[in-house]
Amino acid sequence: MMTVVTTSTxxxxxxxxxxxxxxxxxxxxxxxxxxxxxxxxTSEDESSTRVIVGTWRSREDWEAWHSDPAYLDQRATLQRLEAGPGRSEWFRVVADARADDRA
Structure with a gap:
């Protein structure tokens, strides 16, 4: 499992x-x-900052999504509203805990 964290202003x-x-x-x-x-x-201190945290089974799944028309339709809108290019960083998920995982 992989997580990509992208920060945009x-x-x-x-x-x-x-x-x-x-x-x-x-x-x-x-x-x-x-x-x-x-x-x-969104940051409590910087209302113009957005951080996207996306978790995927693999980076290849994420890359395949980037050719999806639904993805591409929104790209121009997002870029127009951004002050500059975002910054992305990839992480391998070592552990995952969620509230709905409790038995």
Whole structure:
């Protein structure tokens, strides 16, 4: 299992539209093979900062999603609302714990 963490800085005033486009992107990812989970985070101190945490079965599954039309449709919107290119970092998941895992 792999997690990609992407940090983006948004242009002022575009936060709501960017968040909606990212929600649409999450909705499309749910249908993709290998999708496990995603979170969209915003900093308490920097309202223009967004952090996307996406977890996939493999990096190859994530890469295949990047050719999906639903993914590509939102890319132009997201880029238009960003102050510059985002920064992504990959992590191998060593342990995973969730509230719904309790028996």
């Amino acid at each position: 948004l242009r002022p005033g575009g936060e709501a539209e960017w968040d909606a486009a990212m929600q649409a992107r999450f909705d499309s990812a749910r249908e993709r093979p290998g999708w496990i989970s995603g979170q969209l985070l």
